[in-house]
């Protein structure tokens with residue numbers, strides 16, 4: 001069926017259900033988008049769901065841009081594998097599996113069935129002084145992310161979320177967004193939680209990084225100069241999920257910076273993407289607006305890990321159930337109004 005015909009048929013179905021036209025608001029848009037991704041008027045309820053948490057270290061943390069030491073990245077990876085983090089709790093709540101990707105943590109992890117080894121290097125370089133990585137490494141990180149998407153397809157996942165874990169992520173995400181054309185003043189924020197003095201430092205580090213690396217040639221240039229292995233892998237993952245038609249839900253500020261890179265490389269990724277939530281980080285809404293994505297939830301969260309994304313799974317599923325299970329006016333013998 002042609003795309004436009006499918007869209008019309010889905011809208012017809014939504015309008016035939018026993019409710020005033022459009023009364024389920026954004027849920028109707030979600031059902032429409034899911035139908036378009038799956039190529040069906042009545043989208044299937046995803047049976048297998050997973051969150052992929054991309055972990056990596058950032059050399060820029062040596063500048064003191066985060067309230068926490070970089071060791072927390074590896075420690076949290078172990079916490080994910082032991083099932084004790086917020087992302088584990090919320091994933092259990094919505095019936096999602098959790099995979100952790102070592103994209104570039106400065107630690108040697110023991111093998112674990114939920115840990116996927118895609119280490120490009122043991123942490124990036126400090127981008128306020130030199131490029132975070134080589135162009136080859138940036139390309140490799142994108143390719144590794146694509147491999148994770150293909151793994152997700154092989155495993156049969158029908159709905160996936162992207163999560164982040166890396167002390168320094170909000171600094172890297174901010175710098176990437178500026179390198180891609182955004183303003184520092186609309187983005188800079190406290191990250192996890194930092195003091196006023198640290199915030200000034202963070203801002204100075206971001207400014208310094210931009211000034212030494214300008215001009216930026218293309219998104220891969222941005223990734224190599226001021227990015228990270230984990231954000232590169234997230235971008236590759238998003239790109240390939242779109243190719244494979246797997247609906248992918250982004251999370252907070254860092255994952256959205258990765259989505260920005262993916263969308264600049266291929267704008268069609270947006271057709272396959274949902275924004276799980278709007279985080280408390282100031283610049284998150286700015287980036288979501290730039291991507292023209294409406295967040296499903298807005299709960300003042302600022303954690304990352306994929307927490308907002310997996311919680312939104314239940315709303316996405318409610319939208320799918322709605323279009324599949326609600327009675328039509330004709331079926332239920334309910335009188336239609338005169339709305340056009």
Ligand SMILES: Cc1cc2ncn([C@H]3O[C@H](COP(=O)(O)O)[C@@H](O)[C@H]3O)c2cc1C
Nearest residue numbers: 066068164165166167168169170191192304
């Ligand atoms: C215990 C702990 C658990 C986390 N889980 C996610 N993050 C979040 O905080 C980090 C980014 O914040 P910043 O840029 O300020 O360093 C990322 O790792 C992100 O996933 C955590 C942070 C901490 C401390």
Ligand SMILES: O=C(O)c1cccnc1
Nearest residue numbers: 191252253279302303304
């Ligand atoms: O927006 C997020 O997801 C976020 C905010 C602070 C720290 N880590 C992640």
